[in-house]
Amino acid sequence: MNNKQVFLKTVIILFAVIVSHLSGEAIGKDVNNRDSVIVPVVTSIVPLSFFVERVGGDYVDVTVMVPPGANPHTYDPTPGQMVALGNARMFVMAGSGIEFELDWMKKFSALNPDMVICNASEGFSGIEISTHGHSHGHDHGHDHGHKHGSIDPHFWMSPRNGILAARNIERTLARVDPLHAAEYAENRKKLEAELDQLAQEISRKLDGMKNRVFMVFHPAWGYFAEEFGLKQIAVEKEGKELTPKTMQEVIRQAKKYGIRVVFVSPAFSTLQAETIAREIGGVTAVADPLSGDYIENLRSVANAFAESIQ
Numbered sequence: 001m002n003n004k005q006v007f008l009k010t011v012i013i014l015f016a017v018i019v020s021h022l023s024g025e026a027i028g029k030d031v032n033n034r035d036s037v038i039v040p041v042v043t044s045i046v047p048l049s050f051f052v053e054r055v056g057g058d059y060v061d062v063t064v065m066v067p068p069g070a071n072p073h074t075y076d077p078t079p080g081q082m083v084a085l086g087n088a089r090m091f092v093m094a095g096s097g098i099e100f101e102l103d104w105m106k107k108f109s110a111l112n113p114d115m116v117i118c119n120a121s122e123g124f125s126g127i128e129i130s131t132h133g134h135s136h137g138h139d140h141g142h143d144h145g146h147k148h149g150s151i152d153p154h155f156w157m158s159p160r161n162g163i164l165a166a167r168n169i170e171r172t173l174a175r176v177d178p179l180h181a182a183e184y185a186e187n188r189k190k191l192e193a194e195l196d197q198l199a200q201e202i203s204r205k206l207d208g209m210k211n212r213v214f215m216v217f218h219p220a221w222g223y224f225a226e227e228f229g230l231k232q233i234a235v236e237k238e239g240k241e242l243t244p245k246t247m248q249e250v251i252r253q254a255k256k257y258g259i260r261v262v263f264v265s266p267a268f269s270t271l272q273a274e275t276i277a278r279e280i281g282g283v284t285a286v287a288d289p290l291s292g293d294y295i296e297n298l299r300s301v302a303n304a305f306a307e308s309i310q
Contacts, residue, residue: 095119097153118172120165126151158223159199217273220289261308263287
């Protein structure tokens with residue numbers, strides 16, 4: 001981290017603390033008056049807000065740290081977001097190794113020591129990232145100190161892991177707001193049934209397809225591939241630009257598997273993906289791992305994968 005980043009983060013935290021103290025009485029009264037009904041929750045990324053809103057229903061007010069279109073591997077929060085964090089009763093983190101959380105969680109906890117932290121990925125089994133598409137199972141447990149590029153941090157990208165996230169969020173909400181624990185449990189059961197149904201639907205969509213290889217620029221779809229018996233070939237790793245040698249290897253693999261679509265994420269540059277697509281006579285298409293419409297997103301991406309590997 002360079003001096004400019006250190007300075008920026010220090011200023012943000014100092015600003016948030018000052019604003020919280022100056023406006024604490026007004027803000028605190030507003031939140032506290034609603035505490036018995038509404039739980040202020042902050043999530044690190046947009047997909048986690050989907051699970052909080054579905055499980056929490058009318059009893060949660062959700063703020064997202066990394067906004068739509070921003071890159072969670074490089075994002076720094078705004079002073080306004082730090083103020084919202086100072087009033088949160090619960091923070092939902094992915095807990096799977098996203099750089100944003102590795103950089104900021106200790107500061108968040110220090111700013112609001114009473115805030116309950118929910119690790120949405122607690123208990124999940126991680127897989128290793130490989131730019132050559134080979135995934136290796138790994139029991140992730142509670143080790144969150146690894147760097148992006150070893151264990152794939154995009155754990156939420158499969159219905160099975162979505163169910164795990166919903167369960168972890170329900171358990172933490174019930175702890176923060178036991179008065180509505182029964183409602184949280186009922187909401188989680190409904191969501192779990194929807195995710196089970198979605199998994200069956202995607203399995204049927206992909207059933208019988210002999211070519212099960214797809215190519216993505218950013219390696220965000222490993223858990224989806226693992227759940228549905230697909231193979232992800234990821235172009236880049238750790239956010240680095242491809243060397244000419246790596247580019248040629250990727251093009252060779254695409255031709256080997258008959259790939260004609262390179263899937264890209266809105267948060268990353270698509271220039272190199274477009275170059276690869278031209279070289280293989282194909283196209284790029286969007287597959288967003290940070291969509292807020294979780295169920296419809298997985299459904300539409302499954303359809304796109306299926307069409308791309310016919």
